[in-house]
Amino acid sequence: MFRHLALAVAAVVAEPKRCTISVSWFRGQTRPRRHRNHVSRVMRRDASSSPSTTRRPSRSPQSSTSRQVDMVLTWIRRCAPALVIVSIGACSAPSAPTQTQPFAVVQISVVGAASYAGACPVTLHFPLTLKLHLPQAGTYTYAYLWERSDGSKSSPMTGAPSLTGSAAVFPVDMNVSETPYTLTISDTSTGWVKAVAVEPNNIASAQASFSVTCTGNPQGG
Secondary structure: OHHHHHHHHHHHHOOOOOOEEEEEEOOOOOOOOOOHHHHHHHHHHHHHHOOOOOOOOOOOHHHHHHHHHHHHHHHHHHHHHHHEEEEEEOOOOOOOOOOOOOOEEEEEEEOOOOOEEEOOOEEEEEEEEEEEEEOOOEEOOEEEEEEEOOOOEOOOEEEOOEEOOOHHHOOEEEEEEEEEEEEEEOOOEEEEEEEEEEEOOOEEOOOEEEEEEEOOOOOOO
16 A cells, blocks of 8 residues: 555656656665554553453444544645655656758858969969758759959859758758869959858858969960
8 A cells, every 4th residue: 555655646647758856665764653563552452451341342343443543644744754755766857859951051162272473364263162951852052153352352152052862861951062163364463262151041161262373474365
């Protein structure tokens, strides 16, 4: 009976689906000052010390039942705190719905051209790589443009990668290589170029520097 009572107390204190409930019998805790064995000994002692002629009044079944109920209530009041300890381990708050990161350009990088010295004009190439975050299968569109150290900007260019696959492989990060940016230099100069994503989000690459030193005759001359 006591075991079922302890489990019932534990079930009331905490929600079993979200809390870890452990009901333990701690023998080292404060023991009840009175228990059944002690009461039995007292009753036997009283019986042995009483005159043999004394007869105890008979109890009706209803009186016996009431006494049992009183004993159970007394046991709950005195013994339950010492015998039953309900430990609720790390009750977690309701978890918020998982937020899925939308499609985005998460990184954009440009490889700088090596320093050049020689005949001019010369054409420099700047490879471009974009790292895209794809939340699910489908076709996505992004846009980017080029900026130079002299303040000029190119017109926006677009890309539309398409990716298929099962839901188990998403979300994924995907690298996309675009056509390198070309820059024709006719005179000795230094500068930089960079790529800037403008759709679906704004993110820029680091500046890719270049250095050109024109010497000798022009190319093709």
